[in-house]
Amino acid sequence: MVGKRSGKALRDEGLERTDNNMELSNWPQIPAINQKNYYTDYLKRDDQYLAFRLQNEEARTKMTKTAKDRDRALAMAKPEAEAEAEADGDANMEDAEETPAEAAGSKVIVIHIGSQNLRIGLASDALPKTVPMVIARKAATSECEDHEEPNPKRFKRDDGESLEPEKIFGSEWSSQYNRMSADLKVHMRQNKRRMLPNSKEMVMNYNRRTVPETISEHNDPMRIEWTELSSPPPEYIVGQPALRVPDSSNPRYKLYWPFQNGWCNEKDYSSKRMLFLDISLILEDAIKTQLGLTSKKEWAQYSCVFVIPDLYEKSYVTQALEMLMREFAFARVCFIQESLAATFGAGFTSACVVDIGAQKTSICCVEEGMCVENSRVNLKFGGRDVTETFIKMMLHGHFPYADVNLWRRYDFLLAEELKKNVCTMNEASVSPQVFDFHLRVSGQDTRKYTFKAYDEVHLAPMGFFEPTIFDNSEKLQGRRGLIEPSVDIYDGQSNDPVSAAQSEILTALAPTLPANDKADDESQPGTSGVQATPSRPQQPNALGRVQELEATPRSSVAGSPAPEVAGTPQAGGVGTPAVATSASQAPRPPAVEHRDDILPIYALDNAILTSIAHAARSDEKKMRDFIGGIMVVGGGSLTNGFHLFLEERLQTLRPGFAKEIMIGAPPRDLDPQVVVWKGASIFGKLSGTNDSWIGQLEYDRLGHRLMAYKCMWAW
Structure with a gap:
């Protein structure tokens, strides 16, 4: 064993340690954290968030100002001042009458954008202004000249000649239409409705023989004032005047609709910049013309409430926030979801809101002022599809x-007018009836047409419950061509909001993925974990769980088989009877959350029950509350008899809840089209309790990250 060497020996060998007491580095040495016991309060207190600090500072400033004003008033309250006040009382009263107090909400602009209409107004207004969400831009050709095929599409023979009217839409569509017509006859016979024999042939023979009547322009009291182009012609025209620009104008103008089916219109635009530029131009023109705020300098004094869909896309919301804060320079901005705004407008605390718009239908259950996240459903059809289908049936x-x-343009406006005046869901009104309309074209005499209609007036809005009768072929064109989905910066997965009810519907509609495409889809953002599902639409499991709730008490541990319900339509309006099974009897398919190749087209009654089933979560009391508080809003619900028909459909599907099912209309005779805007205006006037306002200073420092702190829902 070698002993310890002496210092002299080490020095002689050059191994002695020398130390000048200098550190190895001048960087501060941080001791290691004791992993067993350490604590930090970083981002654990409200005063560490800028949004909360600014809010508290504003409250303190307001409180200080109020106290100073009160002290100043008390200090100036002297006897002589009181005497003078009595002497000048009349004059003060006159001054008060001349300068009334500012109405609540008079500095708040409420904006609700739809696929077909924009509703805008001040929160203090009783009703909003409605403006078509369209812009006409100079182009080489108009939209009707761009499309060789007319709308609706017609088939032709191989030699180019036109087919008979019964064959112009193809055998598949005609067979479905004839089946729906036969089912309606059976249903009317069951309800003891009187029907004339050969009604269909009578209508067709009458329409074959009728010829239009020409009316000169000076004899037409309802003639249309077409938009006259100034000199030089403007680069763009916005709103209702854009729809009244003649198709054969010189120069030509082409219509652009920035929103289609509730999505940004990526099919008709070549760049994202032009898309949002048109949105801002339409909003700017509406603020100037409809609200009278012609100077942009005034806009900095106004706040803005912006209505967004329940199932929104984060990229759209953040882009809208930037536009409102930067381009329009509003003082404050806040967001509210459509279904929550609808309950505000109707004065309900809890409801299942069914919003049928022009091109999309959204369903969401609202409970105690919050949208139930897993109940949100967004379907891509609406009143515009009913218009197109009605014209197809008439042709x-x-x-x-x-x-x-x-x-x-004039045919589109005519078709919308015919749908509003003729279509009905009341079976008592289904009979051969004579109608007329006036065709007004720029530069031509008015033509008056007379026609007969039979069951078309009922079967066209029936498409809400059998949506395969709609033309859904082009609704996914251009999807994700301009706007990429919002993704998480850590794992690259889509972080747009998802809903269990929507995922279940998409799963039922999901086509089978080819084996060689599975790996590619799994590697793409937002498609992770998507597996092949049967191509045939299946009854969603949520509906089976509702029937299981009817058949088995909650206290039972072992569920019993659900009763068979004959005639329950499957997804997409397939008329084959289906037997709903409980969740324990059938394996649950994997949920499809993000698949941009799946179009959510689903029967409305089944979609409502799916939404309610996910909101109730097997709680029978909640189920009965939601199913007895269904509120239908939106312009697509204005069809005569729609509410009663929807009640009957739901009662047929769920006989166990037949007594509880009730479809309600907005109270106080409020127009269903403006309920959402009305609720947003009420929300904008809640200045004392609304903590979701985003100010300019906050946005300058944090940007759209503020949404995580300011939204009333999980951003």
């Missing part, structure tokens, strides 16, 4: 105006 029955083309 199938030898409509006298066979040249109708919805790409033409």
Whole structure:
């Protein structure tokens, strides 16, 4: 064993340690944290968030100002001042009458954007201004000249000749239409409705023989004032004047709709910048013309409430926030979801809101002022699809105006007017009836047409419950062509909001993925974990769970088989009877959350029950509350008899809840089209309790990250 060497020996060998007491580095040495016992309060207190600090500072400033004003008033309250006040009392009263107090909400602009209409107004207004969400831009051709095929699409023979009206839409569509017509006859016989024999043939023979009547312009009391182009012609025209620009104008103008089916219109635009530029131009024109705020300098004094969908896209919301804060320079901005705004407008605390718009239908259960996240459903059809289907059915029955083309502006407006005046869901009104309309074209005499209609007036809005009758072929065109989905910066997965009810519907509709494409789809953002599912639409499991709730008490541990319900339509309106099974009897398919190749087209009654099932979560009391508090809003619900028909459909699907099911309309005779805007205006006036305002200073420092702190829901 070698002993310890002496210091002299080490020095002789050059191994002695020398130390000048200098550190190895001048960087501060941080001791290691004791992993067993350490604590930090970083981001654990409200005063560490800028949003909360600014809010508290504003409250303190307001409190200080109020106290100073009160002290100043007390200090100036002297006897002589009181005497003078009595002497000048009348003058003060006159001054008070001349300068009234500012109305609540008079400095708040409420904006609700839809696919077809924009509703805008001040929060102090009783009703909003409605402006078509369209812009006409100079172009080489108009939209009807861009599309060779008319709308609705017609098939032709191989030699180019036109087919008979019964064949112009294809055998598949005609067979479905004839089946729906036969089912309606059976249902009317069961309800003891009187029907004339050969009604269909009578209508077709009448329409074949009728010829239009020409009316000169000076004899037409309802003639249309077409938009006259100034000199030089403007680069763009916005709103209702854009729809009244003649198709054959010189120069030509082309219509652009920035929103289609509740999504940003990526099909008709070539760049994201032009898309949002058109949105800002439409909003700017509406604020100037409809609200009278012609100077942009005034806008900095106003706040803005912006309505967004329940199932929104984060990229759209953040872009809208930037536009409102930067381009419009509003003082404050806040967001509210459509269904929550609808309950505000109707004065309900809890409801299942069914919002049927022009091109999308959204369903969401609201409970105690909050949207139930897993109940949100967004379907891509609406009143515009009913208009197109009604025209197809009329053309199938030898409509006298066979040249109708919805790409033409006057034909589109005519079709919308016919749908509003003729369509009904009341079976008592289904009979051969005579209607008329006036066709007004710029530069031509008015033509008056007379036609007969039979069951088309009922079967067209029936498409809400059998949506495969709609033309859904082009609704996914251009999807994700301009706007990428919002993704998480850590794992690259899509972080747009998802809903269990929507995922279940998409799973039922999901086509089978090819084996060689699975790996590619799993590697793409937002498609992780998507597996192949049967191509045939299946009944969603949520509906099975509702029937299981009917059949088995909650206290039972072992569930019993659900009763068979004959005639329950499957997803997408398939008329084959289906037997709903409980969740324990059938394996649950994997949920499809993010698949941009799946179009959510689903029967409305089944979608409502799916939403309610996910909101109730097997709680029978909640189920009965939601199913007895269904509120239908939106312009698509204005069809006569729609509420009663929807009640009957839901009672047929769920006989165990037949007594509780009730479809309600907005109270106080409020127009269903403006309920959402009305609720947003009420929300904008809640200045004392609304903590979701985003100010300019906050946005300058934190940007759209503020949404995580300011939203009333999980951003």
